[in-house]
Amino acid sequence: MIEVQHLTKRYGRVTAVDDVSFRVEPGEILGFLGPNGAGKTTTMRILTGYMPATEGRATVAGYDVFTHPIEAKRRTGYLPETPPLYPDMTVREYLDFVARIKGVPAGERKSRVDAVMKRTHVDDMAARACGKLSKGYRQRVGLAQAIIHNPEVLILDEPTAGLDPKQIIETRDLIRSLAGSHTIVLSTHILPEVSQTCQRVVIINKGRVVAVDTPDNLTARLRGAETLYVQVDAGGADAGAALAGLAGVTRVAPADMRSGSGAFEVQSEHGRDIRREISREIVTRGWGLLELRPMRISLEEVFLQVTTEELPQPPPGGEPVLSEGAARAEGEAPRA
Amino acid sequence: MRNIIAIADRELRAYFSSPIAYIIIGFFLLPFGVFFYLYLAAFVRQGLQQAQFGGAMNINQNVIRYVLQNASVIILFIMPMITMRTYSEEKRSGTIELLLTSPLTDVEIILGKFFGALGLYIAMLSVTLPYMGILFYYGNPEWRPLVAAYLGLLLMGGAFVSLGLLISSTTNNQIVAGIVSFVVFLLLWIVGWFADSAGPTIGPITSWLSITEHFDDFSKGIIDTKHVLYYLSLITFGLFLTAKSVDTERWRG
Numbered sequence: 001m002i003e004v005q006h007l008t009k010r011y012g013r014v015t016a017v018d019d020v021s022f023r024v025e026p027g028e029i030l031g032f033l034g035p036n037g038a039g040k041t042t043t044m045r046i047l048t049g050y051m052p053a054t055e056g057r058a059t060v061a062g063y064d065v066f067t068h069p070i071e072a073k074r075r076t077g078y079l080p081e082t083p084p085l086y087p088d089m090t091v092r093e094y095l096d097f098v099a100r101i102k103g104v105p106a107g108e109r110k111s112r113v114d115a116v117m118k119r120t121h122v123d124d125m126a127a128r129a130c131g132k133l134s135k136g137y138r139q140r141v142g143l144a145q146a147i148i149h150n151p152e153v154l155i156l157d158e159p160t161a162g163l164d165p166k167q168i169i170e171t172r173d174l175i176r177s178l179a180g181s182h183t184i185v186l187s188t189h190i191l192p193e194v195s196q197t198c199q200r201v202v203i204i205n206k207g208r209v210v211a212v213d214t215p216d217n218l219t220a221r222l223r224g225a226e227t228l229y230v231q232v233d234a235g236g237a238d239a240g241a242a243l244a245g246l247a248g249v250t251r252v253a254p255a256d257m258r259s260g261s262g263a264f265e266v267q268s269e270h271g272r273d274i275r276r277e278i279s280r281e282i283v284t285r286g287w288g289l290l291e292l293r294p295m296r297i298s299l300e301e302v303f304l305q306v307t308t309e310e311l312p313q314p315p316p317g318g319e320p321v322l323s324e325g326a327a328r329a330e331g332e333a334p335r336a
Numbered sequence: 337m338r339n340i341i342a343i344a345d346r347e348l349r350a351y352f353s354s355p356i357a358y359i360i361i362g363f364f365l366l367p368f369g370v371f372f373y374l375y376l377a378a379f380v381r382q383g384l385q386q387a388q389f390g391g392a393m394n395i396n397q398n399v400i401r402y403v404l405q406n407a408s409v410i411i412l413f414i415m416p417m418i419t420m421r422t423y424s425e426e427k428r429s430g431t432i433e434l435l436l437t438s439p440l441t442d443v444e445i446i447l448g449k450f451f452g453a454l455g456l457y458i459a460m461l462s463v464t465l466p467y468m469g470i471l472f473y474y475g476n477p478e479w480r481p482l483v484a485a486y487l488g489l490l491l492m493g494g495a496f497v498s499l500g501l502l503i504s505s506t507t508n509n510q511i512v513a514g515i516v517s518f519v520v521f522l523l524l525w526i527v528g529w530f531a532d533s534a535g536p537t538i539g540p541i542t543s544w545l546s547i548t549e550h551f552d553d554f555s556k557g558i559i560d561t562k563h564v565l566y567y568l569s570l571i572t573f574g575l576f577l578t579a580k581s582v583d584t585e586r587w588r589g
Contacts (some may be wrong), residue, residue, distance in 0.1 A: 045433075049437055051587070073439040085347070086431055098438075103439055145434070
């Protein structure tokens with residue numbers, strides 16, 4: 001649905017986007033992740049036809065955004081970083097104007113405006129001037145204008161910025177409900193948002209794509225050494241020393257500041273699953289094994305790792321184990 | 337065409353839903369009314385004197401012409417207020433992103449803005465028609481020279497709007513756009529003053545450049561294609577450069 005090939009954008013000497021390529025399949029939600037100034041907004045502006053690229057190609061819904069901009073724009077809804085509202089117009093007037101310039105036929109305009117106002121929960125503010133809206137409402141009116149012409153592709157630049165937690169959940173639900181019938185690219189710097197809404201993530205840093213994968217695979221891939229969380233009821237014995245003595249264990253550290261809780265972080269050699277050895281050791285010693293689980297590496301850590309250094313290639317043999325761990329970690333998300 | 341109307345409609349609404357339109361029209365009407373009164377009073381006084389000698393005076397040449405000539409100067413001062421926000425405000429508030437990512441061509445956006453601003457200008461001019469109505473009610477001026485004069489005002493206004501649009505498209509600060517427009521319009525007016533002193537080669541050029549000088553014949557009721565062409569080419573020139581400016585801005589980001 002969206003295809004970006006070797007996109008480069010230079011402002012004078014500054015390269016904002018450097019040889020970026022990715023694809024978005026129909027109905028997919030793609031997360032665009034990166035620190036400020038990484039080139040997210042620039043890439044999105046190129047995709048929406050706001051500015052041309054210096055080099056490379058971008059196709060939206062089968063239309064090249066440089067050679068067939070009108071066709072591509074007709075099929076694209078865009079929410080810029082700041083919602084493009086006219087302060088003097090009421091919400092209804094504004095949405096009606098947007099519907100007009102997006103080519104919604106005059107007969108359908110009123111019903112479309114009503115439908116999107118209901119969908120984005122701004123219908124109670126229909127007669128309010130856009131300039132007098134709160135940040136949350138502005139953002140939602142911005143989202144309403146992006147979907148008013150029922151575009152195939154939605155490009156959302158930080159759609160949840162400035163919203164309160166309840167509105168964030170509502171907006172995410174709305175975005176998720178739009179997927180399937182729409183192809184969505186959204187940028188954000190709120191990391192849990194990516195794991196909650198997006199099927200795939202593109203991490204971009206200094207204008208370059210540093211990683212493209214599912215959120216789960218990314219967290220799994222970046223787990224350098226395996227870390228396990230182990231809690232043992234050793235009855236006063238030194239469980240730490242016993243764990244450290246196991247083959248394959250590289251480091252043992254108390255997981256809890258309180259001494260005597262019996263909780264440890266056990267690091268093993270890369271790609272080696274030592275959960276069986278640990279449980280066997282504890283059982284043979286007659287201790288109680290209270291908890292044993294892989295430590296979840298958060299997307300925050302992934303993000304920091306990826307944007308500060310090159311992404312390490314996954315070891316060929318270790319992949320299945322890592323994926324298993326990732327699936328498990330995902331299941332435990334609320335606890336972590 | 338549909339898109340041009342949509343943009344022009346929004347522009348015009350924006351003027352009238354804020355105080356801008358009313359302030360502009362008010363500022364225009366105040367000096368206009370003063371000039372109208374002064375010239376009409378002078379005309380009545382002279383008319384009485386002339387009548388004693390059996391001569392007749394022409395209301396077109398002695399009132400309407402001078403009032404509208406002065407109006408053209410007021411318009412010059414007021415036009416920057418109409419055009420200064422057209423592009424710069426959209427750039428500052430980010431709404432330009434909506435326009436540039438909608439299925440519209442640059443030409444449609446520019447023409448929409450042009451006709452929106454021209455719409456306000458026409459509204460402003462139409463408020464002066466009751467004054468002319470008074471002349472028709474109590475006197476018998478000729479309507480054809482009057483139509484010619486208003487056509488001239490319309491063309492001159494179009495030229496100001498297109499230049500103002502160009503200046504507004506180069507900045508995201510509407511105060512800057514307003515001041516630069518004002519200075520440029522002022523220069524285009526006073527450049528005509530050098531016509532007499534500049535000598536036989538430069539003189540005609542400076543008088544030809546003057547935007548208000550070309551209105552002179554219109555105010556007398558003469559439609560000269562030379563002047564029509566001048567204004568139309570100035571409008572086209574301004575709009576063309578605006579298109580280039582918008583395009584350049586897009587490449588620079």
